Amino acid sequence: MIVLFAIxxxxxxxxxxxxxxRTNAVHALLYLVxxxxxxxxxxxxxxxxxxxxxxxxxxxxxxxxxxxxxxxMLNLGEAAVRQERxxxxxxxxxxxxxxxxxxxxxxxxxxxxxxxxPGIHTVSPRxxxxxxxxxxxxxxxxxxxxxxxxxxxxxHLGYGLQLKQRGxxxxxxxxxxxxxxx
Amino acid sequence: xxxWALLLSAGLFALGVVGLLARRNLLLxxxxxxxxxxxxxxxxVAAGAAWNQADGQIMFLFILAVAAAExxxxxxxxxxxHHLTGSVDxxxxxxxxx
Numbered sequence: 001m002i003v004l005f006a007i008x009x010x011x012x013x014x015x016x017x018x019x020x021x022r023t024n025a026v027h028a029l030l031y032l033v034x035x036x037x038x039x040x041x042x043x044x045x046x047x048x049x050x051x052x053x054x055x056x057x058x059x060x061x062x063x064x065x066x067x068x069x070x071x072x073m074l075n076l077g078e079a080a081v082r083q084e085r086x087x088x089x090x091x092x093x094x095x096x097x098x099x100x101x102x103x104x105x106x107x108x109x110x111x112x113x114x115x116x117x118p119g120i121h122t123v124s125p126r127x128x129x130x131x132x133x134x135x136x137x138x139x140x141x142x143x144x145x146x147x148x149x150x151x152x153x154x155x156h157l158g159y160g161l162q163l164k165q166r167g168x169x170x171x172x173x174x175x176x177x178x179x180x181x182x
Numbered sequence: 183x184x185x186w187a188l189l190l191s192a193g194l195f196a197l198g199v200v201g202l203l204a205r206r207n208l209l210l211x212x213x214x215x216x217x218x219x220x221x222x223x224x225x226x227v228a229a230g231a232a233w234n235q236a237d238g239q240i241m242f243l244f245i246l247a248v249a250a251a252e253x254x255x256x257x258x259x260x261x262x263x264h265h266l267t268g269s270v271d272x273x274x275x276x277x278x279x280x
Contacts, residue, residue: 002183009190016194016217020201025209032213039194039220043242046187046231051239058246059220063253070257071209074264121234128236128243136240143247150251157258 005045007106011099012038018095025071029064030096034103036060041103045110050125187228194221208263208270212256219249 012035019031036059044052132140194217201214223242230238260270267274 005183005186009186012190013193013197016197020197020205020210020214020217025207028210028213032216035194035217036220039224042187042190042224043227046227048227048231048239048242051227051242054243054246058250059216063216063250066253066257067209067213070260073261074209074270121231123230123234123236123239128239131236132240132243139240139244143244146251147247150254154254154258157255157262 001045001110004106004110005042007102008038008041008045011035011103012042015096015099024092026068027092029067029071030093031099032067033060033064034096034099036064037100037103041107044107047122049122050128184228184232187231188225191221191225191228194218194224206272208260208272211272212253212260215252215256216249219245219252 015031015035015038019028019035022028022031036055040052040055040060043055198214198216198218198221201217202211205211205214223245226238226241226245228238230236230241263275264270
């Protein structure tokens with residue numbers, strides 16, 4: 001298990017260093033996904049399997065999809081297209097695939113003969129849930145309000161964007177807004 | 183063991199700070215902020231595991247919520263910046279109005 005933690009830590013550090021030094025945004029995002037997966041494996045080794053799953057689902061899943069989606073929406077124009085044509089097949093993704101393969105191999109090797117880490121206690125998801133919904137209930141409510149606020153703010157910023165992009169939509173939508181105000 | 187976890191967390195956080203300071207692409211600045219939030223969460227989990235308490239994992243859950251909210255607003259601002267200036271360079275909006 002300590003070997004798993006060491007491998008995951010090294011992979012996470014290497015992937016992060018590569019992510020923040022890429023000039024191509026999509027390559028950086030690929031390395032960032034591997035970095036988050038490495039941190040997830042490290043969290044698993046630290047006795048928090050529930051959070052490791054959440055890290056993969058929320059961070060490497062949902063948040064990364066947001067990043068990739070925005071990168072595609074930006075559509076950086078002719079320069080990006082030319083850059084894409086210059087990509088050699090297999091050059092951009094081979095690094096992240098190798099790093100992710102190391103992680104999968106280490107995880108599979110540990111799952112075959114798993115033992116707890118020395119000096120580390122596994123905290124069960126049940127204990128986390130019980131405390132979260134009793135002592136930290138106010139925090140959960142505040143987090144939900146924060147997420148709602150972020151949703152409204154992101155919608156507001158994106159709404160203005162649509163109006164400016166489509167002149168017709170602006171003329172149609174503007175009276176509606178006044179009606180709502182009244 | 184906890185020491186190594188904290189060292190990994192510190193290393194990731196330092197890489198995030200370097201990325202935040204060195205890059206001018208707003209998308210990569212947001213990526214660096216993600217890395218830093220993630221490193222802070224890892225430190226919380228390591229501390230919780232060391233003391234056998236659930237509080238560290240609960241703090242990680244809250245960091246997860248904060249990161250999701252921050253990314254949503256940050257990416258909406260990125261889209262606005264790209265729409266207004268045609269680039270994703272953070273220096274393009276270095277001047278304030280007035």
